[in-house]
Amino acid sequence: MTLAGDYELRRFRPSQWGEEGYGQTRDWIRAVGAGFYEKRRSEELVAKTAAAFVVDGRELTGAYQTGPVPAGALGPEVPVATFATFRKTLNAGYGALVPAHLVTAVTVRTSHRRRGLLRRLMTEDLARAKADGVPIAALTASEASIYRRFGFGVATAERRVTVATGPAFKLAVPTDGRVEAAEPEVLFDLAPSVFERAHRATPGSVDRQERYRHSAAGLWDRDGGGDDLALRAALHFDVDGTPDGYVTYAFRGWEHEPPTMEVRDLVAATPEAYLALWDFLGSLDLVRRVVWNEAPADDPLAWALEDARALRAEAAQDMLWLRILDVPAALEARRYGVDGSLVLDVVDGLGMAAGRYRLAVEGGTAKVSRADGELPDLVLDVAELASLYVGGVRATILREAGRVSEEHPGAALEAERIFAVERPAHCLTHF
Numbered sequence: 044m045t046l047a048g049d050y051e052l053r054r055f056r057p058s059q060w061g062e063e064g065y066g067q068t069r070d071w072i073r074a075v076g077a078g079f080y081e082k083r084r085s086e087e088l089v090a091k092t093a094a095a096f097v098v099d100g101r102e103l104t105g106a107y108q109t110g111p112v113p114a115g116a117l118g119p120e121v122p123v124a125t126f127a128t129f130r131k132t133l134n135a136g137y138g139a140l141v142p143a144h145l146v147t148a149v150t151v152r153t154s155h156r157r158r159g160l161l162r163r164l165m166t167e168d169l170a171r172a173k174a175d176g177v178p179i180a181a182l183t184a185s186e187a188s189i190y191r192r193f194g195f196g197v198a199t200a201e202r203r204v205t206v207a208t209g210p211a212f213k214l215a216v217p218t219d220g221r222v223e224a225a226e227p228e229v230l231f232d233l234a235p236s237v238f239e240r241a242h243r244a245t246p247g248s249v250d251r252q253e254r255y256r257h258s259a260a261g262l263w264d265r266d267g268g269g270d271d272l273a274l275r276a277a278l279h280f281d282v283d284g285t286p287d288g289y290v291t292y293a294f295r296g297w298e299h300e301p302p303t304m305e306v307r308d309l310v311a312a313t314p315e316a317y318l319a320l321w322d323f324l325g326s327l328d329l330v331r332r333v334v335w336n337e338a339p340a341d342d343p344l345a346w347a348l349e350d351a352r353a354l355r356a357e358a359a360q361d362m363l364w365l366r367i368l369d370v371p372a373a374l375e376a377r378r379y380g381v382d383g384s385l386v387l388d389v390v391d392g393l394g395m396a397a398g399r400y401r402l403a404v405e406g407g408t409a410k411v412s413r414a415d416g417e418l419p420d421l422v423l424d425v426a427e428l429a430s431l432y433v434g435g436v437r438a439t440i441l442r443e444a445g446r447v448s449e450e451h452p453g454a455a456l457e458a459e460r461i462f463a464v465e466r467p468a469h470c471l472t473h474f
């Protein structure tokens with residue numbers, strides 16, 4: 044059998060249509076589409092995807108067969124495994140924007156899987172990112188059972204909500220500003236600036252890739268196709284008339300009972316904008332149900348409704364996964380709401396971030412030093428440290444799950460206090 048070492052890995056920057064190297068980019072994009080069982084992409088869409096990749100500054104990696112390939116099968120120019128990375132910022136609490144290495148487009152062709160290709164791609168890539176000085180890596184996962192072995196932990200969750208609207212919907216609190224309908228096209232320019240404000244205000248947020256503005260504007264539908272003619276949009280303006288939130292949504296069609304509106308994207312820079320946009324959705328005439336797949340796990344809407352049972356939520360699911368590559372750099376890059384000190388004994392199966400560290404927080408900033416001779420307060424895997432990192436998961440829950448070991452009573456609660464963030468952590472960026 045062929046092993047991971049028998050494939051050639053090629054790393055390259057995407058090329059745009061008409062440029063040298065475009066064929067390699069095109070084959071790579073098609074391989075990713077096949078890996079996720081997407082519809083075949085037209086030439087035009089492949090070119091559009093490549094152009095967006097260039098804007099994102101992605102690096103693409105493909106694993107290529109070096110041995111003979113049977114005639115009629117996909118040729119040696121089509122990668123059997125794909126992997127991509129790009130750099131964005133992560134909001135790690137109190138507005139601290141930390142450089143993050145985003146991993147995406149991970150596929151291994153079925154006929155070449157379980158030969159160690161993912162392990163080779165991932166371990167080589169994380170080592171390169173660490174050598175490059177990036178403190179943290181991030182991904183969003185298709186399955187929750189793949190990435191913990193590489194030191195990734197779940198940092199934020201999302202859930203699908205179904206909200207009864209029409210007469211059943213009433214907020215118990217006043218909203219401010221105003222919501223107005225808009226053509227989705229205006230979001231091509233507006234969505235990035237509204238998102239930027241939301242990103243700076245939301246722990247756990249990851250800055251968005253280029254495709255989002257095209258989708259928000261209705262120029263890139265969910266199948267990756269062209270114009271999304273079903274898409275509608277509304278903007279929230281604050282009391283000074285500045286747009287600080289938007290929602291895009293699509294009607295499911297009159298054949299659906301009850302009449303249902305689907306939220307595609309809802310970005311709010313302030314809690315006021317969030318509630319006002321929901322108030323707008325809740326009062327759409329003829330609609331009796333609004334669904335949203337990417338709602339926060341800790342959703343203020345549930346508490347703002349007159350009848351909290353108007354909101355039904357499915358179980359929260361993992362959304363953002365983080366991997367700490369450098370413990371002192373990651374913890375010092377964050378900001379904190381309270382002072383405190385903890386000795387953390389960090390276990391790391393890949394050996395990249397293992398060690399005993401003292402985290403000392405004063406005045407909102409941390410100093411992290413090696414603490415080899417000291418007794419630890421907590422012993423935890425690097426995956427759990429990632430789960431605590433943006434305050435999206437409570438340390439006492441991880442202790443009760445047996446994932447964090449408390450070396451003396453109260454240590455987990457102290458960690459929870461130190462890692463707490465100023466607003467509920469949520470990530471609205473799938474990548």
Ligand SMILES: CC(C)(COP(=O)(O)OP(=O)(O)OC[C@H]1O[C@@H](n2cnc3c(N)ncnc32)[C@H](O)[C@@H]1OP(=O)(O)O)[C@@H](O)C(=O)NCCC(=O)NCCS
Pocket residue numbers: 078079148149150151152155156157158159160161162163183184185186188189192
């Ligand atoms: C998931 C996928 C990338 C794995 O690739 P692969 O090359 O077969 O993985 P490897 O052979 O390197 O295996 C690495 C480890 O992950 C485990 N693993 C791989 N896929 C897994 C899965 N779907 N669920 C649980 N564990 C998995 C392997 O058992 C192996 O474990 P070990 O090293 O601890 O023994 C591949 O199956 C795939 O492309 N799936 C479809 C697309 C997808 O889900 N991509 C992930 C997007 S986030």
